[in-house]
Amino acid sequence: MRTVKVKRPSPVFWVLLGICILVASAVSLEVGPMTDPPSWVVTGLRFPRLVLALLTGAALSVSGCVLQSILRNDLATPYTLGISAGAGVVAGSVIVSGIMMPVMGLVAAGTAGALLAVVLVYVLASRGGRSEYGSTLILAGVTMNLVGASVLLLFEYFSDASRILEIVRWMMGDLAVIGWSKPLFLLPAVAAGLVMVMFRTGVMNQIAQGDDIAFARGVAVGRERNLLLASAALLAGSTVGVAGPIGFVGLMVPHIMRKFTGSDYRYLVPASAMGGMLLLVLADSVSRLLISPAELPIGIVSSLTGGPFFLALLLRSGRRTGG
Amino acid sequence: MPALTMEGVSAGYGDQKVLEDIRLSVMPGEICGLIGPNGSGKSTLLRSVIRLGVEVRGSVSICGSSFSGLTRNQTARLVSYLPQNFNPNSHLTVFETVLLGRHPYRSGWSMDSTEDLETARKCMEETDTWELRGRVFANLSGGEKRLVMLASALAQEPRLLLLDEPGSSLDFRHQLNMWLLLKKLSGSGIAVLVSTHEVAMAGRYLDSVMVLSGGRAEAFGSPKEVFNTVILSKAFQVDLHVSHDGITDSWVVVPGVSR
Numbered sequence: 001m002r003t004v005k006v007k008r009p010s011p012v013f014w015v016l017l018g019i020c021i022l023v024a025s026a027v028s029l030e031v032g033p034m035t036d037p038p039s040w041v042v043t044g045l046r047f048p049r050l051v052l053a054l055l056t057g058a059a060l061s062v063s064g065c066v067l068q069s070i071l072r073n074d075l076a077t078p079y080t081l082g083i084s085a086g087a088g089v090v091a092g093s094v095i096v097s098g099i100m101m102p103v104m105g106l107v108a109a110g111t112a113g114a115l116l117a118v119v120l121v122y123v124l125a126s127r128g129g130r131s132e133y134g135s136t137l138i139l140a141g142v143t144m145n146l147v148g149a150s151v152l153l154l155f156e157y158f159s160d161a162s163r164i165l166e167i168v169r170w171m172m173g174d175l176a177v178i179g180w181s182k183p184l185f186l187l188p189a190v191a192a193g194l195v196m197v198m199f200r201t202g203v204m205n206q207i208a209q210g211d212d213i214a215f216a217r218g219v220a221v222g223r224e225r226n227l228l229l230a231s232a233a234l235l236a237g238s239t240v241g242v243a244g245p246i247g248f249v250g251l252m253v254p255h256i257m258r259k260f261t262g263s264d265y266r267y268l269v270p271a272s273a274m275g276g277m278l279l280l281v282l283a284d285s286v287s288r289l290l291i292s293p294a295e296l297p298i299g300i301v302s303s304l305t306g307g308p309f310f311l312a313l314l315l316r317s318g319r320r321t322g323g
Numbered sequence: 324m325p326a327l328t329m330e331g332v333s334a335g336y337g338d339q340k341v342l343e344d345i346r347l348s349v350m351p352g353e354i355c356g357l358i359g360p361n362g363s364g365k366s367t368l369l370r371s372v373i374r375l376g377v378e379v380r381g382s383v384s385i386c387g388s389s390f391s392g393l394t395r396n397q398t399a400r401l402v403s404y405l406p407q408n409f410n411p412n413s414h415l416t417v418f419e420t421v422l423l424g425r426h427p428y429r430s431g432w433s434m435d436s437t438e439d440l441e442t443a444r445k446c447m448e449e450t451d452t453w454e455l456r457g458r459v460f461a462n463l464s465g466g467e468k469r470l471v472m473l474a475s476a477l478a479q480e481p482r483l484l485l486l487d488e489p490g491s492s493l494d495f496r497h498q499l500n501m502w503l504l505l506k507k508l509s510g511s512g513i514a515v516l517v518s519t520h521e522v523a524m525a526g527r528y529l530d531s532v533m534v535l536s537g538g539r540a541e542a543f544g545s546p547k548e549v550f551n552t553v554i555l556s557k558a559f560q561v562d563l564h565v566s567h568d569g570i571t572d573s574w575v576v577v578p579g580v581s582r
Contacts, residue, residue, distance in 0.1 A: 006418055006435060072412035199431045206426055209411040213472075215375050217426040217479065218399030263414035266432060 009261045009271065017274045024281040025050055031285045033293035044179055051183040052175050053280040053298075056243050057253075059190045059235040061276025062197055064250020065269050066232040069204040070225050071125075073137055075313060077250035078114070078236035079306075081137065082144020084247070086117020087240035088171065089151045095167050096155040104185045110241020111189065114233040117144055122229065173246040173299020175284050182242050189238035196231040197269060200224060204265040246280070246299050248306020253279055255313065324387045326351050326483045326514030327372060332381035334364075334371040341367040342538045345381070349514045349531075351482065354505055356525050356546075357518040359535035360559045365518035366407065368535065369485045372516070373402055386482050399427035403476035407487040407518075409468075411460065417471050418456040421447055424478030439478075446477040450504060466497040473501075477508070484508065486517040490524070502528045526550055526567075526574040534558045550574045 029046050037046075060078060067076040067083075078084050090113030091106055124140035152171060156164050177183065197204075203224045206214035211221050236250070257271040280298070283305075287296040327349040334342040342364045349355045357365040371379045374390070383390040385401050393401070403424070413420065424446070425439040447453040450470045455463065460471060469489060476484065486505075490498040498521060505515050506528050519525045525532075526546040534542040534549055536558040542549045547567075555576065556563045564580035567573075 006422065006440065007416070069412075074412070201432055202426060202429055205415075205423055208413055209420075209423060210406075210409050212375060212404070212406045213409060213411070216373060216399065216402070216404035216476075216485075217424065218395040219426070220395060258414060262416070262419065264419055266434075 007262060008264075009267055013260055013271075014274075017271070017278070021054075021274060021278050021281065024278055024285070025054070028053070028281050028285045031288050045177070048177045048180045048183050049175055049284070050281065051180075052177055052186065052243060053284045054277045055183060055186050055190045056175065056239045056246060057249060057276035057278070057280030058273040059193060059239045059276070060246060060249040061253035061257075061272040061279075062194060062269055063232040063235040065254045065265065065272045066197055066204065066228050066235075067250070068254060069208045069265055070228050070232075071137055072208060072210075074255075075138055075251070075310070076141075077248070078232065078240075079245065079247040079250060080145075080310070081117070081121050081141035082148060083114045083117045083121070083141075083233060083236050084240050084245040085145045085148025086120070087111070087114040087237040088245050089113055089148050090116070091241040092152050092155055092167055092170070095170060096159045096163055106241040107185055107189055107238045108241070110239070111234055111237035114237025114240065115230065117148075118229050118233045120144065169297065170244040171299070172297030173244040173302065175243055175280075175298050176295075186238055186242050189234055193231045193235035193238070194273060196227065197235075200228055200231075201265040201269050204228065204269070208265070244297075244299060247303045248310060249276055249279060249302055251313070252306055252309050255309075324351075325349060325384075326353075326386055327516065328382070328384040329372070330382040330384075332368075332371060332379060332383060334367055334377045334379045336367075336377065340538065341377075342371060345371075345540055347533060347540075347543070349483070349516055351512045351514050352509050353530045354509045354515040354517065354528060356529040356532045357516065357535060358520075358522065358525070358532055358549075358555075358558075359541070363535040363558070364538040365535055366487050367538075369404065369487050369516060369518060372483075372485055373398060373404055375404065396427045399479060401481060402483045402485060403479040403481040404485040405469075405472055405476045405487065405489060407491060409472055413460055415460055416456065417452060417458050417460055417463070418443065418447070420460045420471055421452070421456075421475045421478055424475035427479055442480065443474075443478050446474040447471075449477065449507070450474040451500070465492045466494065469493065469497075469501075473504070481513065483514045483516065486515065488518055488520065490519060490521050498524060522550060522555075522576050523573045527572055536560075546574070550576075 028050050029042055032046060034041060064077040067081060068074055087110040091110040094106060094109045121140045121144055125137040156167060203219055206217055206219045207225060215221050253275040254268060254272045257268055257275045261267040261271045283301045284298055287298045287301045290296050325348045329345050329347040332345040345368060357368060359365055367377055371377045372383060421443045422435055422439060450473050452470050452474050455467060490501050493501060502524055509515055529546050532546050532549045533540050534554055541558045542554045550565055552563060552565045555565050561578055562580055564577045566575050568575055
């Protein structure tokens, strides 16, 4: 019998990625305005912030992976589809209202907003029963982003001065935390989302082949797509609710990881989760170092690097389709 | 036992009725063709076998089991379907694409078993696509993509293969290779139900033909019984002259020639 091999990421790749995350995490605990911080700064500020960055990075990257597979569009991410905007509007309205809401409430509000945005974008893009999602999907996402941004501006306009600073800060993406409440409340939502997705990576491969082919291979396409969309919304919405919109992570990480793992989602999803952790921990350290002792909101760092990346992908896909 | 039995099958999309009272039986190792004008219900008939986006009334049995008694996975292990148009958003290699046909044999997150890899290799060798294994699927030509997708459909190890115009967009050489391949597959016991417009070539390789018109079976029989001027002209609603070339054992259909 001839040996048949298929190229898969080697164990060395996973170990190296793990080591990179550990090193970046260790560096992140050292970075800050204080060179020799007291232990409560590390355990009460930097460590929970690190965990929040790890969770947010994994959640946003995997959410992007899911959306790209089930909507069959390389440019689909929570940010470009307006899912972050939907989460932002609902979570932002909670912040602006001044209601003292526990962190869990923000997670729930963000998730609800994300689900609402997913439904709206999906309905807009699939109008007329089409099964291919191209520019309509991105346009629907752009519309959602514009409407979301306008609503948030409206909130700002009618808010009192103390609230404005809070919401502006949140809109820029903010990983700064005091204590463990935010990461601990986010953990179950992200863990549930990741587990739901990991057990469906085979299904993601099938749906990316097209609905008819997936159906003929035994996939309940409608149900699985809805579950995956809900998982993507849970992952993106809960993190946006807690940390604000952090753009382009869901776009950059899956595309970079694809170079190492190939496009099989069984390997791409865990690699994206780990890559997302690494990227956000690094970006968070950079955001704290650039204008130290002050810090740059992480959303600005991710957008400044992600924007050109998105443009390059857009131009490349335009060339490929002759448009 | 027939690989496929359809009794009194009507099918459609919502209020739109497309097929009416179809009776069809395909035995293992038989290639059955569906011929008819555009919109006659060929694709809908193929889709109604696995209820792919179609509302179906009547009885459909696959390898002796009623469709309603089969789970999705059981159906996918018995029947594979290749649509006329496919456009995977995929950066996968050819080998990975063929391996996806093994989905009905997996559950949750699982690695490729040795059996999966071996089956994929065999199917690729059968379809002459093994040499393409390392290439990215998206970069293949239309004909190569079709063969790779056929290999992927075969990786499901089906007893019944449903093909929707597999020769469309293929040149003469690839069309011939496709029909030769179907003949080879049928020789191994797989039943094939195939819709096609290639009357000339199909007649040589089909064991039976159903001529569809307006969602109804206009005629059913061997190509010799069915491919004639009267039946095809009526089905296609155009004057056709149909003749059989004994030297090449193929049919010549010339439109626009009145009887």
